[in-house]
Amino acid sequence: METILKTSQLGIQFGGHKAVDNVTIDIPKKHFKSIIGPNGAGKTTFFNLISGELQATSGEVFFKGENISRRSPVERTRLGLGRSFQITNVFPNLTVLENVRLAVQSREKIRFHVLRHFTSYKRITEGAISILEQVMLTNKLYMPASQLSHGEKRKLEIAMLLALDTEVLLLDEPTAGMSLEEVPAILDVIRGIKRSSEKTILLIEHKMDMILDLSDSIMVLFNGRLLADGTPQEIMNNETVQNAYLGGLYDEQLTMP
Numbered sequence: 001m002e003t004i005l006k007t008s009q010l011g012i013q014f015g016g017h018k019a020v021d022n023v024t025i026d027i028p029k030k031h032f033k034s035i036i037g038p039n040g041a042g043k044t045t046f047f048n049l050i051s052g053e054l055q056a057t058s059g060e061v062f063f064k065g066e067n068i069s070r071r072s073p074v075e076r077t078r079l080g081l082g083r084s085f086q087i088t089n090v091f092p093n094l095t096v097l098e099n100v101r102l103a104v105q106s107r108e109k110i111r112f113h114v115l116r117h118f119t120s121y122k123r124i125t126e127g128a129i130s131i132l133e134q135v136m137l138t139n140k141l142y143m144p145a146s147q148l149s150h151g152e153k154r155k156l157e158i159a160m161l162l163a164l165d166t167e168v169l170l171l172d173e174p175t176a177g178m179s180l181e182e183v184p185a186i187l188d189v190i191r192g193i194k195r196s197s198e199k200t201i202l203l204i205e206h207k208m209d210m211i212l213d214l215s216d217s218i219m220v221l222f223n224g225r226l227l228a229d230g231t232p233q234e235i236m237n238n239e240t241v242q243n244a245y246l247g248g249l250y251d252e253q254l255t256m257p
């Protein structure tokens with residue numbers, strides 16, 4: 001399968017600390033890759049280097065063969081790399097539908113570099129509703145965003161990311177801060193996006209059940225370095241990964257209150 005995203009010896013240093021160190025990966029189109037590793041391993045920093053929030057101090061990022069290492073976050077979004085916090089913030093007093101409609105409108109602006117959009121109100125509303133169907137929020141269309149539960153807010157964030165309609169989605173811990181009861185709903189949403197679309201998805205998560213359920217491949221970061229990259233089966237059976245991360249993770253989960 002054709003490569004859509006590639007990093008080559010990518011790295012960034014903060015002071016003397018290499019937060020991401022020499023990471024080379026190749027992600028095929030329509031692939032689902034999860035990124036795991038202990039706290040502080042460099043996962044979010046790696047996302048920031050891909051999305052352009054941070055400029056690499058070494059190495060390169062390629063999107064569809066083009067070196068995008070010097071491009072801004074907005075330019076990268078325009079090319080097709082979407083990350084949830086790049087989009088307009090959620091407006092708490094606006095309804096769910098109004099928020100997603102604005103996100104659809106902002107896509108038109110990002111795409112066509114224009115300050116005024118000429119797309120019809122009806123088409124934008126229909127687009128927004130179809131995205132809200134995907135994230136299972138159509139029962140909350142007219143609820144102000146501020147009144148949503150935490151889990152529903154994360155669904156709204158995913159909806160606003162989908163509204164950008166980028167080929168690559170970067171999801172950074174979509175279940176963070178959720179109650180255990182809310183997790184299956186987000187899992188269903190992500191599973192649905194994976195099943196029904198042409199998107200390439202990169203997911204940072206700590207919940208191993210979810211990762212194993214969704215991933216085509218998993219990369220493991222440890223101290224900024226790529227410790228392993230392989231199928232879920234290969235990663236689960238990898239002794240180095242077991243020793244460095246998975247063993248500890250399960251101990252942690254077992255001792256959690």
Ligand SMILES: Nc1ncnc2c1ncn2[C@@H]1O[C@H](COP(=O)(O)OP(=O)(O)OP(=O)(O)O)[C@@H](O)[C@H]1O
Nearest residue numbers: 014017018019037038039040041042043044045046
């Ligand atoms: N802007 C920054 N300035 C200085 N240090 C930073 C900056 N961003 C990240 N770091 C450091 O880089 C390392 C990697 O952080 P990062 O947030 O990428 O880890 P992570 O794997 O996403 O962790 P977590 O699972 O806790 O979210 C950490 O030591 C962090 O303190």
